[in-house]
Amino acid sequence: MLKPQVAKELKAIVGSNWLLDTPEDCLAYSYDATPLYQSMPDGVVMPGTVEEVAAIVKVCAREGIKIVSRGSGSNLSAGTVPVEGGLVVVLTRMNQIVEIDSDNLTATFEPGVITAHLHREVEKLGLFYPPDPGSMNVSTLGGNIAECAGGLRGLKYGVTKDYIMGLQAVLPNGEILRTGGKSAKDVAGYDLTKLLVGSEGTLAVITEATAKLIPLPESKRTMLASFRDLTGSARAVSRIIAERIIPATMEFLDNGTIRVVEDFARIGLPVDMGAILMIEQDGPESVVERDIQRMADICRKEGAVEVSVANSPEEGAKLMQARRFALSALARISPTTILEDATVPRARLAEMVEQVNVIAKKYGVNICTFGHAGDGNLHPTCMTDERDKEEIHRVEQAFEEIFLAAIKLGGTITGEHGVGMAKMNYLSLKVGETGIEVMKSLKQAIDPQNIMNPGKLFAKDTRRRVVIGGGAAAEQSVSHQHGNGCECNEHTAG
Amino acid sequence: MLKPQVAKELKAIVGSNWLLDTPEDCLAYSYDATPLYQSMPDGVVMPGTVEEVAAIVKVCAREGIKIVSRGSGSNLSAGTVPVEGGLVVVLTRMNQIVEIDSDNLTATFEPGVITAHLHREVEKLGLFYPPDPGSMNVSTLGGNIAECAGGLRGLKYGVTKDYIMGLQAVLPNGEILRTGGKSAKDVAGYDLTKLLVGSEGTLAVITEATAKLIPLPESKRTMLASFRDLTGSARAVSRIIAERIIPATMEFLDNGTIRVVEDFARIGLPVDMGAILMIEQDGPESVVERDIQRMADICRKEGAVEVSVANSPEEGAKLMQARRFALSALARISPTTILEDATVPRARLAEMVEQVNVIAKKYGVNICTFGHAGDGNLHPTCMTDERDKEEIHRVEQAFEEIFLAAIKLGGTITGEHGVGMAKMNYLSLKVGETGIEVMKSLKQAIDPQNIMNPGKLFAKDTRRRVVIGGGAAAEQSVSHQHGNGCECNEHTAG
Numbered sequence: 001m002l003k004p005q006v007a008k009e010l011k012a013i014v015g016s017n018w019l020l021d022t023p024e025d026c027l028a029y030s031y032d033a034t035p036l037y038q039s040m041p042d043g044v045v046m047p048g049t050v051e052e053v054a055a056i057v058k059v060c061a062r063e064g065i066k067i068v069s070r071g072s073g074s075n076l077s078a079g080t081v082p083v084e085g086g087l088v089v090v091l092t093r094m095n096q097i098v099e100i101d102s103d104n105l106t107a108t109f110e111p112g113v114i115t116a117h118l119h120r121e122v123e124k125l126g127l128f129y130p131p132d133p134g135s136m137n138v139s140t141l142g143g144n145i146a147e148c149a150g151g152l153r154g155l156k157y158g159v160t161k162d163y164i165m166g167l168q169a170v171l172p173n174g175e176i177l178r179t180g181g182k183s184a185k186d187v188a189g190y191d192l193t194k195l196l197v198g199s200e201g202t203l204a205v206i207t208e209a210t211a212k213l214i215p216l217p218e219s220k221r222t223m224l225a226s227f228r229d230l231t232g233s234a235r236a237v238s239r240i241i242a243e244r245i246i247p248a249t250m251e252f253l254d255n256g257t258i259r260v261v262e263d264f265a266r267i268g269l270p271v272d273m274g275a276i277l278m279i280e281q282d283g284p285e286s287v288v289e290r291d292i293q294r295m296a297d298i299c300r301k302e303g304a305v306e307v308s309v310a311n312s313p314e315e316g317a318k319l320m321q322a323r324r325f326a327l328s329a330l331a332r333i334s335p336t337t338i339l340e341d342a343t344v345p346r347a348r349l350a351e352m353v354e355q356v357n358v359i360a361k362k363y364g365v366n367i368c369t370f371g372h373a374g375d376g377n378l379h380p381t382c383m384t385d386e387r388d389k390e391e392i393h394r395v396e397q398a399f400e401e402i403f404l405a406a407i408k409l410g411g412t413i414t415g416e417h418g419v420g421m422a423k424m425n426y427l428s429l430k431v432g433e434t435g436i437e438v439m440k441s442l443k444q445a446i447d448p449q450n451i452m453n454p455g456k457l458f459a460k461d462t463r464r465r466v467v468i469g470g471g472a473a474a475e476q477s478v479s480h481q482h483g484n485g486c487e488c489n490e491h492t493a494g
Numbered sequence: 495m496l497k498p499q500v501a502k503e504l505k506a507i508v509g510s511n512w513l514l515d516t517p518e519d520c521l522a523y524s525y526d527a528t529p530l531y532q533s534m535p536d537g538v539v540m541p542g543t544v545e546e547v548a549a550i551v552k553v554c555a556r557e558g559i560k561i562v563s564r565g566s567g568s569n570l571s572a573g574t575v576p577v578e579g580g581l582v583v584v585l586t587r588m589n590q591i592v593e594i595d596s597d598n599l600t601a602t603f604e605p606g607v608i609t610a611h612l613h614r615e616v617e618k619l620g621l622f623y624p625p626d627p628g629s630m631n632v633s634t635l636g637g638n639i640a641e642c643a644g645g646l647r648g649l650k651y652g653v654t655k656d657y658i659m660g661l662q663a664v665l666p667n668g669e670i671l672r673t674g675g676k677s678a679k680d681v682a683g684y685d686l687t688k689l690l691v692g693s694e695g696t697l698a699v700i701t702e703a704t705a706k707l708i709p710l711p712e713s714k715r716t717m718l719a720s721f722r723d724l725t726g727s728a729r730a731v732s733r734i735i736a737e738r739i740i741p742a743t744m745e746f747l748d749n750g751t752i753r754v755v756e757d758f759a760r761i762g763l764p765v766d767m768g769a770i771l772m773i774e775q776d777g778p779e780s781v782v783e784r785d786i787q788r789m790a791d792i793c794r795k796e797g798a799v800e801v802s803v804a805n806s807p808e809e810g811a812k813l814m815q816a817r818r819f820a821l822s823a824l825a826r827i828s829p830t831t832i833l834e835d836a837t838v839p840r841a842r843l844a845e846m847v848e849q850v851n852v853i854a855k856k857y858g859v860n861i862c863t864f865g866h867a868g869d870g871n872l873h874p875t876c877m878t879d880e881r882d883k884e885e886i887h888r889v890e891q892a893f894e895e896i897f898l899a900a901i902k903l904g905g906t907i908t909g910e911h912g913v914g915m916a917k918m919n920y921l922s923l924k925v926g927e928t929g930i931e932v933m934k935s936l937k938q939a940i941d942p943q944n945i946m947n948p949g950k951l952f953a954k955d956t957r958r959r960v961v962i963g964g965g966a967a968a969e970q971s972v973s974h975q976h977g978n979g980c981e982c983n984e985h986t987a988g
Contacts, residue, residue, distance in 0.1 A: 185909035
């Protein structure tokens with residue numbers, strides 16, 4: 001609970017409507033889209049301006065109150081669960097696009113703008129903001145920045161950090177920091193912009209951002225190739241890249257995912273196939289046409305049983321929709337769905353999927369895999385039931401082995417979801433003890449009181465190799481059910 | 495001077511051939527490509543492996559010896575001048591391309607590889623590493639990374655930080671850090687890779703890097719448009735972007751530069767024109783053809799007196815060569831040439847160049863401007879004589895006003911050269927006192943002893959607005975003459 005004096009002060013800053021401090025009101029901010037994690041905050045505040053954010057942070061700094069900033073809470077790493085209580089700062093009221101600058105090809109916006117809203121607004125002007133996390137219809141750009149969200153277009157266009165050029169953020173001492181700006185080239189000191197992107201709310205509260213835009217591609221085509229086995233599809237992916245074609249998206253669904261998606265969406269996917277690739281190319285029409293034909297030829301040569309090219313943008317959108325349905329479809333079939341994002345260099349894709357299957361079998365758990373074949377960003381997804389403690393334990397062991405396998409193949413524990421609490425016990429696998437020490441020293445330098453999103457990124461004991469959900473969150477009394485179809489529509493992951 | 499015991503220890507690490515500690519040997523490492531700065535090191539060491547670098551740094555950490563790591567020293571911010579003495583660690587022996595991975599489209603290399611060498615090697619395989627600083631024929635990739643080098647292709651392709659995916663670096667305590675890797679998506683903790691890129695040797699010694707490659711564009715064409723006045727050319731630049739065309743390069747030369755370049759290179763530039771634009775587009779042939787025609791039309795509409803399109807790649811290369819000659823040509827006409835890189839959002843280009851001219855006139859100094867019109871990265875270049883203290887004082891006042899003007903137009907004090915010593919008194923103009931404090935806290939966190947490239951980035955007193963060369967370097971007794979044509983061929987800036 002907030003001290004009455006603090007609650008009064010916060011109300012004076014934001015207006016009494018925008019401070020919630022009853023348990024009923026706080027409940028909705030005790031979890032995010034990550035299964036197995038929940039923790040109650042002491043209060044929830046909804047500022048409307050950067051000045052209000054700064055004033056709130058100053059109060060928290062003085063009182064030693066922990067701060068968890070968040071937008072829609074669609075993240076999948078428990079990054080916005082207030083595991084040490086404190087104040088949740090919800091930024092959804094700060095939802096204005098401040099400017100779309102067509103001359104300099106930039107957009108400046110507040111953190112609460114919904115990702116897809118920015119897409120639509122810039123596309124009206126013939127411009128393009130490529131990052132497209134699966135949650136883009138509900139996620140906020142502030143959350144995308146905090147997590148460095150990826151998406152389907154990462155292969156060709158990169159991820160959130162490749163587009164954010166400047167930030168305004170409130171530091172843990174309440175000071176307002178401005179980084180970068182509209183200059184494409186800017187080497188004035190350390191790149192604080194890129195340090196804040198992906199820092200998961202542990203260093204500052206982002207209150208405004210300026211992003212690079214690019215011209216909207218003139219046309220787009222979609223194709224689908226079905227393979228009897230996984231390795232054929234992986235060979236096709238490698239061959240396409242080897243032929244120096246970089247498609248806009250190159251998505252992969254394994255047999256398990258195909259079946260579940262088809263059962264859900266009834267769009268005629270080939271349920272007896274080992275894998276399908278959904279490929280999109282965009283750009284000038286002649287180039288798109290040529291690339292699609294070349295990729296179709298490559299897929300056939302590498303053993304595709306069927307290759308179909310969408311005849312219209314609508315048909316293409318419908319095919320890609322199948323991919324975007326994947327999590328929702330998988331989530332329908334069990335009470336709890338755990339979506340991971342182990343990532344490998346793209347040439348190791350087939351090896352990684354095969355290892356996921358071996359590991360799933362070893363632990364007797366049900367894992368389907370889909371994801372971004374072009375950039376090696378896989379989503380092994382486990383259908384389970386969090387009430388079955390014994391099974392959850394096996395799931396956690398399986399995922400630990402999956403992360404280790406990704407690292408051994410030269411990959412990483414998380415491609416686009418972030419570390420949060422879900423991966424903090426595995427971070428040292430990727431960055432080593434030296435990397436952890438450097439990261440901790442940066443955190444300590446900027447947030448010496450440790451008030452910004454504490455209990456994230458760094459395991460209490462980095463030697464611990466413990467299971468997901470075995471931490472402080474698991475000790476919380478309120479159980480957060482996740483995985484029903486309705487909710488998952490909102491949380492479809494990238 | 496190094497203590498005999500330390501010299502002995504260093505010799506034992508690298509072999510006695512690779513430690514230089516006589517004043518004659520050290521002299522060549524007392525300056526870089528920046529006029530007005532020089533300072534003698536106590537010793538120069540040339541390690542051949544990361545293990546040797548780590549061992550050297552451990553000795554320095556124990557003894558409190560300052561470390562300045564460098565490659566070819568072609569930087570223009572005095573970033574590699576050993577202003578506090580100590581040990582210069584020269585990384586040119588570590589010059590191997592470790593791997594070009596065609597499947598994952600990455601290159602892994604040691605820091606001493608020459609930039610243009612990597613270009614050639616990857617292009618043989620149909621791949622492309624876009625960053626092309628003007629110094630690319632002599633600069634090392636390690637130096638490019640330390641400075642976050644830009645270049646002519648920044649507009650379309652971005653700068654060094656957009657390509658570096660992973661690093662190996664030796665921390666100030668001698669530990670070896672590995673960051674990132676070959677995964678295009680990787681959000682495992684803070685982005686230490688991007689923090690080290692552009693950190694100017696103040697945080698770690700970079701010992702290996704992995705860079706993203708892209709497919710080599712299939713074709714390229716070059717055009718030249720001459721304008722009677724500056725504003726016409728700036729309007730054309732804005733119009734091209736407004737038409738959603740992003741050319742590979744869009745270079746700008748003002749009248750003063752045109753005259754000097756023509757006098758030097760005799761390639762038939764129109765010496766009576768107010769400005770010329772040199773534009774290159776690359777990509778699939780049909781798209782290049784279309785874009786070049788559209789840009790030619792736009793230039794004519796915006797008042798270009800003449801537009802010529804190169805008929806062959808050789809003719810195109812010759813035109814672009816004129817742009818690459820710019821600094822060498824300017825450097826011929828006076829003993830000292832000071833090349834700056836004030837940068838503005840591209841829509842403010844004409845305003846900025848006009849202000850440069852007004853400021854140059856006000857202080858009675860000779861400044862020509864050329865640069866990267868597409869990304870607003872200008873190179874106002876002053877022809878002066880460092881022996882004329884009174885004139886140098888006016889030059890410094892003029893540049894201070896130029897930096898202020900860039901900031902007022904929403905730009906930055908340095909687009910691609912870095913802060914080093916040359917800009918440290920102006921850094922707070924761009925990042926504010928809050929930005930400076932955050933950057934200092936990061937430096938303190940990673941390098942608490944302040945042994946990595948001390949005396950750079952941060953002015954001793956950030957309120958000071960003093961002149962270039964007024965710092966410790968100016969007190970050094972050895973004078974470094976710069977600006978003769980011969981030397982400048984090596985230092986042609988981006």
